[in-house]
Each structure stands twice: as C-alpha cells, then as structure tokens.
Amino acid sequence: MTDNNPSPASPAARTPLTLLGTGAMGTALARAWLAAGHPVTVWNRTAARAEALAADGATVAASAAEAVAANRLVIVCLLDDASVGEALQDAGLSGRDVVNLTTGTPGEGRSRAAWAQARGARFLDAGIMAVPPMIGHRESGAYVFYSGSADLFEEHRATLAVPADVRYVGADPGFAALHDVALLSGMYGMFAGISHAFALIRREDIAPGDFAPLLEGWLNAMAGAVHETADKLTSGDYTKNVVSNLAMQVQAGQRTLLRTADEQGVSRELLLPFLDLMKRRLDAGHGDEDTTGVIDLLAVPPATA
Structure with a gap:
C-alpha cells in the first residue's frame, strides 16, 4: 500500500539536502533533519562549526559550491543577504531548489528570487x-x-516541516520576510510598553514579580484588539464598535499617562511617538474613531519621482 501523505520522518520523505550555514540556527536545523533520517551535506565559512555536525552524521563539504552540487534541495541559513550572494556566487544553481532561511527584508527576498531564477533555480x-x-x-x-x-514548497513541504511548522504566505518572494518583520515589529512595540510599565513602578515598594502577572493579564486581554483593527481596516469604517474614542484618549488619557511618567521620574520617550500620532489624527477631525487611523498616518505612500 502506497503512503500518499508521508510524515516528515517516513522513508519516502527523507529527501537529501544541503545546508549552507551552521551557526546556532543552522546547527539546530541540521540536527533536526539528521535526527529525522535526512542525509544532510553541510558547509560553513568557519569549517570547525560544520565539522562538529559530522558526529551527528552530516557530510561536510569543503566549499559552498561542492555542497550545492551534492543535492537538489539547498537550504541557506547565513548572516545576511550579502553573505548569501557571496556563498552562492560560484555554485552551479541550474536545476537546484534554493530555500533561503536567512533573515532579510522583503526587497532582498524579491531580488534574491530573481537572482536565483536567472541562474536556473527555483x-x-x-x-x-x-x-x-x-x-x-x-x-x-x-x-x-x-x-x-508554490511548486517548490509543495514538493518539499514534508522536509521543510521537520524542524518547525510551515506556513506558506504567497507567491511573492518578499511576503515571508514581510510577515516576519511585521510580527517582530509588533513584538518590539509590546516590549516598549512593558519596559515603560516596569519603569513606572521601578522606584516604588512594588515587587516586579507581583506586578508581572497583572501586566501579562492586561496585555492578553488587550491582544484581541488586533482582530478589531483588522476588521476596521477591511471595512474602512474606523468608528465601528468604538469603546474609547480618540478624543477621550487624547484629551484625558494622554495627560494622565504623561503626568504620571513625570511624577515617577520616567522618560516619556517610549510613549511620545504613538501619542503624537494619536493627536495628529484627532487634530485632523477623527475624534470619533479609535486608534486604527494612526495606521494611515504611518503607511505613507512612497514619494513619486
């Protein structure tokens, strides 16, 4: 009986692959594929890091070009886009499937896709x-x-799913990086709020460990706002189901936030950029909205030549 949907660890799914880059992330990826039974050829600019994987069963290539020649599926996990181009410049990419796990920007993803495709690679x-x-x-x-x-993704889905779950987000090569950076940007915004909150209590007789679950609970309760924001952006109606409108938040809430920061001897610098955007939106006559309109102030169309 043929298994048409092999699991990542099944024999039918044990595709041989090449991995360029064996830093902390590359090593973790390599070990996951090796543990699942995939033949893995590795290369790293600092050879000792690649050699360490030989004990786990990896084949160590002397050059990036040699590693690329070993397998059709080539995974790249390097420092940046420039290092990807440098590693692959002398490699024969025709007929290869290149999967770039290197952190980059949407523009770099699109440019690197065109670069690889011009050399005969998916x-x-x-x-x-x-x-x-x-x-x-x-x-x-x-x-x-x-x-x-999409064809490359579907063919190698099971192999790619071995080290971590997979989420295909579109044919545009820039979309993976865009999703990545958008989520990370949201994370750093949250970290900014966490930092300001802890700074407010820092000099008081309030134990950070006692305050932490209160902050976590509040942030979790507010996290549902992402769906409300998405709904408003989709409909174009920023006044829909508004509980705390912009006028109230700016005219009353902001004053309290800033005065409290001053009283506690805490810098306003993490709050001011967002609060200033809220005031700009209010001054433009949108007091009956919530904060969704701030997105339109941020998403400024690029200047035309």
Whole structure:
C-alpha cells in the first residue's frame, strides 16, 4: 500500500539536502533533519562549526559550491543577504531548489528570487519565527513563513516541516520576510510598553514579580484588539464598535499617562511617538474613531519621482 501523505520522518520523505550555514540556527536545523533520517551535506565559512555536525552524521563539504552540487534541495541559513550572494556566487544553481532561511527584508527576498531564477533555480524565501532551542520540538510552537515558488514548497513541504511548522504566505518572494518583520515589529512595540510599565513602578515598594502577572493579564486581554483593527481596516469604517474614542484618549488619557511618567521620574520617550500620532489624527477631525487611523498616518505612500 502506497503512503500518499508521508510524515516528515517516513522513508519516502527523507529527501537529501544541503545546508549552507551552521551557526546556532543552522546547527539546530541540521540536527533536526539528521535526527529525522535526512542525509544532510553541510558547509560553513568557519569549517570547525560544520565539522562538529559530522558526529551527528552530516557530510561536510569543503566549499559552498561542492555542497550545492551534492543535492537538489539547498537550504541557506547565513548572516545576511550579502553573505548569501557571496556563498552562492560560484555554485552551479541550474536545476537546484534554493530555500533561503536567512533573515532579510522583503526587497532582498524579491531580488534574491530573481537572482536565483536567472541562474536556473527555483526559489523560496523564508522567515523563521523561532529561536534555535525551539527548532525540532513540535510542542515549542516554532514555525517558518515561506513565500515564492508554490511548486517548490509543495514538493518539499514534508522536509521543510521537520524542524518547525510551515506556513506558506504567497507567491511573492518578499511576503515571508514581510510577515516576519511585521510580527517582530509588533513584538518590539509590546516590549516598549512593558519596559515603560516596569519603569513606572521601578522606584516604588512594588515587587516586579507581583506586578508581572497583572501586566501579562492586561496585555492578553488587550491582544484581541488586533482582530478589531483588522476588521476596521477591511471595512474602512474606523468608528465601528468604538469603546474609547480618540478624543477621550487624547484629551484625558494622554495627560494622565504623561503626568504620571513625570511624577515617577520616567522618560516619556517610549510613549511620545504613538501619542503624537494619536493627536495628529484627532487634530485632523477623527475624534470619533479609535486608534486604527494612526495606521494611515504611518503607511505613507512612497514619494513619486
């Protein structure tokens, strides 16, 4: 009986692959594929890092070109886009399937896709939503965004799913990086708020450990706002189901936030950029909205030549 849907660890899915880059993330990826039975050829600019994987069963190539020649599926996990171009410049890419796990920008993903395709390769760009210790552990929640060649993704889906869950986000090669950076940007905004909140209580007789669950609970309760924002952006109606309108937030709430920061001896610098945008939106006559309109102030169309 033929298994038409092999699991990532089944013999039918053990595709041989090449991995360029064996830093912390590359090593974690390599070990996950090796543990699942995939033949893996590795290369790293600092050879000792690649040699360490030989004990796990990897074949170590002397050059990037040699590693690329070893297998059709080529995974790249290097420092940046420039290092990808440098590593692959002397490699024969015709007929190869290149999957770029190197962190980059949407523009770099699109340019690298065109570069690879001009050399006869199919191409996927990716954005890893995980840190190395999460790789290879299904329960960790790790996943990777992929965009670019749909045919390449479908053919190698099972192999790509071995180290982390996979999420294909479109044929545009820039979309994986865009999703990655958009989520990370939201994360850093949250970190900014967390930092300001802890700074407010820092000099008081309030234990950070006691305050932490209160902050976590509040942030979790507010997280549902992402769906409300998406709904408003889709409908174009920023006044729909508004609970705290912009006028109230700017005219009353902002004053309290800023005065409290001053009283506690805490810098306003993490709050001011967003509060200033809210005031600009209010001054433009949108007091009955919530904060969704701030997005339109940020998403300024690029200047035309």
